[in-house]
Structure formats: structure tokens, C-alpha cells
Amino acid sequence: MNDLPNLSLTKMDQMSLFHPVSSIHDVQQNGPQIYTSAQGVEVTRDTGQTLLDMGAGLWCVNVGYGRTELVQAGAEAMQQLSFQHFFGGASAEPTIRLADRLLGLFRDTVSGSDMARVFFGNSGSDANDTAVKLVTYYNNLRGKPAKKKIISRKGSYHGLTLASGSLTGINGYHTAFDLPMKGILHTSCPHYFAFGQDGESEAAFTDRLITEVEDMIASEGADTVAAFIAEPIMGTGGVLLPPEGYFAKLQEVLDRHDILLIADEVITGFGRTGQWFGCGTYGLRPDIVSLAKGLTSAYFPMSASIISNRMWEVFASASEKMGAVMHGFTYSGHPVGAAIALANLEVIETEGMVENSAKLGPVLLDALRDATKGNAHVGDVRGAGLMAGVEFAGFPAGSAPHKIVAKHATAAGVLTRALPFMPVTSFSPPLCVTEAEISEAANRYAKALAAATPELE
Numbered sequence: 001m002n003d004l005p006n007l008s009l010t011k012m013d014q015m016s017l018f019h020p021v022s023s024i025h026d027v028q029q030n031g032p033q034i035y036t037s038a039q040g041v042e043v044t045r046d047t048g049q050t051l052l053d054m055g056a057g058l059w060c061v062n063v064g065y066g067r068t069e070l071v072q073a074g075a076e077a078m079q080q081l082s083f084q085h086f087f088g089g090a091s092a093e094p095t096i097r098l099a100d101r102l103l104g105l106f107r108d109t110v111s112g113s114d115m116a117r118v119f120f121g122n123s124g125s126d127a128n129d130t131a132v133k134l135v136t137y138y139n140n141l142r143g144k145p146a147k148k149k150i151i152s153r154k155g156s157y158h159g160l161t162l163a164s165g166s167l168t169g170i171n172g173y174h175t176a177f178d179l180p181m182k183g184i185l186h187t188s189c190p191h192y193f194a195f196g197q198d199g200e201s202e203a204a205f206t207d208r209l210i211t212e213v214e215d216m217i218a219s220e221g222a223d224t225v226a227a228f229i230a231e232p233i234m235g236t237g238g239v240l241l242p243p244e245g246y247f248a249k250l251q252e253v254l255d256r257h258d259i260l261l262i263a264d265e266v267i268t269g270f271g272r273t274g275q276w277f278g279c280g281t282y283g284l285r286p287d288i289v290s291l292a293k294g295l296t297s298a299y300f301p302m303s304a305s306i307i308s309n310r311m312w313e314v315f316a317s318a319s320e321k322m323g324a325v326m327h328g329f330t331y332s333g334h335p336v337g338a339a340i341a342l343a344n345l346e347v348i349e350t351e352g353m354v355e356n357s358a359k360l361g362p363v364l365l366d367a368l369r370d371a372t373k374g375n376a377h378v379g380d381v382r383g384a385g386l387m388a389g390v391e392f393a394g395f396p397a398g399s400a401p402h403k404i405v406a407k408h409a410t411a412a413g414v415l416t417r418a419l420p421f422m423p424v425t426s427f428s429p430p431l432c433v434t435e436a437e438i439s440e441a442a443n444r445y446a447k448a449l450a451a452a453t454p455e456l457e
């Protein structure tokens with residue numbers, strides 16, 4: 001047993017914890033950053049410093065920290081039925097109600113959607129693994145066993161399990177893990193600001209990318225391509241908004257080749273873009289929607305996969321022959337998670353947080369534009385709803401100016417995220433954020449930028 005009672009927490013952390021997505025060297029050298037409490041949009045460290053969390057954790061604490069409604073819903077659900085599995089047709093009320101609520105929300109807010117059922121899991125990564133498996137299952141059941149490949153995009157982030165990590169289109173996550181696995185393809189990143197060519201209009205950029213997708217389908221053979229996965233707005237890739245006309249043109253190509261669209265709404269779901277779902281914001285018509293994060297505002301690890309009618313009909317009609325669908329997890333549909341998710345949706349709805357995201361999105365962008373105005377190192381400020389990015393430009397490939405600024409920002413009392421694909425700092429505050437908090441965060445960021453500028457020269 002590792003019994004380390006007399007060590008500081010820092011030392012104990014360094015000697016016992018394997019941090020996800022962290023540099024072992026950094027943690028050993030500089031120690032962890034230990035957080036002790038949080039309320040609203042503010043988090044507190046063991047040093048006593050309070051910071052405005054402009055990342056909402058990892059884009060996930062949509063209703064903000066410390067909401068007693070969610071805490072109570074969880075406590076009551078735990079008292080009533082602390083666990084129920086859903087294997088073999090077992091079920092429980094909160095989960096039934098949550099599935100019904102999600103289908104209703106999606107139908108009401110995403111026009112042209114035709115969704116049939118909800119499958120629950122534990123994380124965004126496993127929701128995307130579920131998507132990969134269900135796409136495979138679907139094509140096997142309908143007699144198209146060669147139709148298995150999935151097209152993803154460079155710069156995308158879909159998780160870090162074997163399948164979802166393969167879908168992720170950022171090389172850093174693949175290195176030394178032998179990813180991506182076979183059958184996952186990556187097409188170009190739809191980021192006009194960085195990858196548009198000289199003199200190329202945004203519409204022409206879109207057309208070039210769509211032609212590339214068509215060419216990829218043609219060279220692989222449409223009968224081997226099962227699905228295309230896309231985040232409505234690419235988050236970890238750099239808050240990359242789709243270029244003009246992108247999804248309408250993509251959808252047309254996919255429809256023509258009988259290729260399913262998987263919408264990864266793990267970040268964009270539940271109000272982040274100013275509508276309930278990014279599919280509504282950008283007119284996507286997916287066959288599978290992956291949800292997590294904002295589903296419970298991260299008060300409980302839970303994911304959901306919403307499945308279209310055309311997929312469901314294939315599953316249902318093969319059911320007698322196939323027997324049970326042999327996919328699922330111990331915690332699929334966890335009743336405590338479902339009760340928390342229901343309370344979370346209630347808070348989002350009754351407090352108008354989706355509307356707040358739509359209303360304060362432009363306020364956030366203006367504040368960031370003001371904070372970065374005249375700084376020669378900042379190339380672009382963009383966003384939708386309460387999801388914004390500041391992109392640095394003019395640096396040699398591989399340098400990380402945004403990481404330097406993010407360090408200064410932490411010291412100045414504002415948490416932002418320095419992203420791994422483009423030199424972008426992201427801002428995705430809890431959806432309960434106020435105008436005053438945005439303005440304070442932007443002021444702190446401006447100070448951090450000023451403090452960092454000598455290091456950027």
C-alpha cells in the first residue's frame with residue numbers, strides 16, 4: 001500500500017496520480033494545480049486564488065458550479081434507487097423520462113430531424129465508439145458488410161478511446177499509440193482563416209473541401225464508406241466554425257452516396273452555440289447524435305446517443321433474428337445520472353440559459369475583440385453563442401504563443417484553454433455567465449496579453 005500520510009497533497013499527487021492528457025515531466029517539475037471549490041463561474045485553488053472559469057471545466061459545466069437543484073436531484077435519486085442496469089430490458093423512471101425529453105428537445109429544435117431512440121453511456125468518447133459500432137451493425141444487418149469506413153476531419157476531436165481516438169484528427173493524440181485504427185479516414189480541416197488559399201473566397205474554399213470529400217469517396221468506393229463524423233463547430237480543433245455552405249453541401253454528397261452523418265454534439269449540445277443543439281444552428285440532419293458534457297453539466301459522467309428512425313427500423317426489424325443487441329455498459333442509463341440530467345435540463349430551460357448564450361455570445365466576442373485590439377499577434381477572434389476563440393497568427397509552425405498567454409491569464413485570474421491543434425485560446429464559460437463577468441474576464445485576459453507580449457516578440 002502507498003501510505004503517504006505525512007506528505008503534502010502536491011507530493012502525494014506526484015507520487016500516486018497518473019494525470020490524463022498531461023505532461024508527466026511538467027507535473028513532476030512544477031506540481032499539479034489543485035482546486036478546492038467552485039461556485040457559479042468561479043473556481044478556487046488551494047492557494048486561495050479565485051479564477052473566472054472561462055472554460056466551464058472542459059466545455060462542460062453548462063449551468064455553472066454548485067447548483068443545489070442538481071445536487072439534490074442526485075442525492076434523492078441515489079436514496080431512491082442508487083443503481084439500476086438496463087440490460088435484458090430492465091428500466092427505471094428517470095432514464096425513461098430523460099430519453100423521452102431528449103427526443104422531444106431534438107425534434108422541437110432541429111428541423112427536419114427524424115430521431116427514434118436514445119442509447120446512454122458514460123462519456124463523449126464512448127458515445128462516439130457506440131456510433132462506430134452502431135454504424136457497423138447497421139450496415140451488416142442491411143447486407144452491406146463492406147460499407148464500414150468512417151470519414152472524419154483533420155483537427156477534429158472525438159475522444160481518446162481506441163475508436164474515438166482514431167476519429168480524432170489531431171496527430172498529437174495518435175503518436176506512439178498506433179492510431180488511427182484501420183478504416184478511419186481524415187479529410188481536410190474546414191478552417192478558412194488558416195487553410196484558405198490566397199485569393200480563394202470562403203465559398204470557393206468550401207467547394208474545394210467538398211470536392212475533396214467526393215474524391216475520397218470515389219477513390220475508396222462509396223460502397224465501402226459508411227459514415228462521416230463532424231462536430232457542428234470544431235471545439236478542441238480551435239473553435240472552427242463551418243465555412244459558408246459547408247454542411248448543406250456535405251449533406252447532399254452524403255445523401256447521394258448513402259453515407260450516414262454522425263453529429264458529435266458533445267460540446268455544442270445544450271445551448272453552447274446559442275441554440276439547444278449545433279445541428280439546429282447549422283442545419284445538420286444526422287443519423288446519430290453524440291451528447292455528453294452539458295447533458296448533466298458534468299455533475300455526473302453520462303453520455304447519450306440519439307439514433308435516427310432509418311437506423312432504428314433496420315435494428316428493430318432484424319431483432320427477432322439477431323437476438324439481443326450485444327452492446328452496452330454497466331452504467332448505461334444510470335438512474336442517478338438521468339435524474340441529474342433532468343434537473344440540469346430544467347435549470348437550463350427555466351433560467352433561459354440557451355437564450356443567455358445567444359444574447360451574450362456577441363457580448364463575449366466584442367469584449368474579446370476589445371481586449372485584443374491592436375495586438376499584432378492576434379489574427380482572428382470568432383465564435384457562436386458562448387463558444388469563442390482567439391487565434392494567434394504570424395508565428396512559426398510548432399510555436400505556442402497561446403500557451404504563453406494562457407499561463408499569464410491563469411496568473412491574472414481567468415481560466416482559458418490553450419488548444420492543441422491551432423494556436424487558439426478558447427472561451428466557453430458556463431451559460432449562466434453575466435455581462436459583468438464577461439467584461440471582467442476580458443479585462444483580465446487583456447492584462448495577460450500585455451504581460452505576455454514581450455515573450456511573444
Ligand code: PLP
Nearest residue numbers: 123124125157158159264266267
Ligand atoms: N467529442 C467532442 C466534440 C469533445 O469535445 C470531447 C471531449 O472534449 C469528446 C467527444 C470526448 O468526450 P469525453 O472526454 O467525455 O470522452
